[in-house]
Amino acid sequence: MNFVPRVLAVLDELLTAAAPDDRGALWQLAEPGRELDANLVRLPAGAEVGEHQEDVLDVLLVVVAGGGRAVVAGAELDLTPTTVLWLPRTSRRALVAGPGGLAYLTVHRRRPGLTITSSAGSSAPFPVAEPGAEPVAEPAGPYAARPAADEGGEAPCMLDLVCPACGRLSADPEPVFCSRCGERFAER
Structure with a gap:
């Protein structure tokens, strides 16, 4: 690049x-x-x-x-x-x-970005089939299942989790109402 x-x-x-x-x-x-x-x-x-x-x-x-x-x-x-x-x-x-x-x-x-992993816990990226296409086989050999790496995390900005009325930070990743004051969060 x-x-x-x-x-x-x-x-x-x-x-x-x-x-x-x-x-x-x-x-x-x-x-x-x-x-x-x-x-x-x-x-x-x-x-x-x-x-x-x-x-x-x-x-x-x-x-x-x-x-x-x-x-x-x-x-x-x-x-x-x-x-x-x-x-x-x-x-x-x-x-x-x-x-x-x-x-x-x-x-x-x-x-770090999120990656798709197998249910067996492989951290190697797998090809993803387009909607309606045949399923994609999981790789074998050097890309066979192995322990997953920790590759997630919170969003860089958590303001969409902050109540617009009282400022409470929601523990819910997709809040609808504030657990403190009841204010409705913005539609996503």
């Missing part, structure tokens, strides 16, 4: 184009073959991202507009434009937007 440096987004333009009450990821890095993930996230005034923990990745959070606070290790840290916050893996954190809202960029190592 031939990678060429180029401008992917102008954050000020994305923020200007967003409606005042837009919440969530306004932009995501989606280039094929990348080794990073990045998201431009916007929270309207007073909105929160409930306490949660990232077990696998360190995250760098850069405030680009507005302000608010991060609650980490029982302390409150002020977030203002140009603040750079390092969130080491396993740290618990929550975010609260100030009266002008909060817009920030998150950057972290890309999570």
Whole structure:
């Protein structure tokens, strides 16, 4: 693959184009073959991202507009434009937007993609038949069943699991209603 440096987004333009009450990821890095993930996230005034923990990745959070606070290790840290916050893996954190809202960029190592494995636990990728086609045989020889590698993980951005009303992070991967306040999540 031939990678060429180029401008992917102008954050000020994305923020200007967003409606005042837009919440969530306004932009995501989606280039094929990348080794990073990045998201431009916007929270309207007073909105929160409930306490949660990232077990696998360190995250760098850069405030680009507005302000608010991060609650980490029982302390409150002020977030203002140009603040750079390092969130080491396993740290618990929550975010609260100030009266002008909060817009920030998150950057972290890309999570490995999911692969299809056999029921016998092989981690080798198998060909997948098109819908309606004959089943594809599992490989033999060097690709025969062997212990599966841990290749999953959470999505890079979990904002779709955060209740829009109270900020609680849902344990359900596809929530319909918030278990704390009963607010309906957006249709997927």
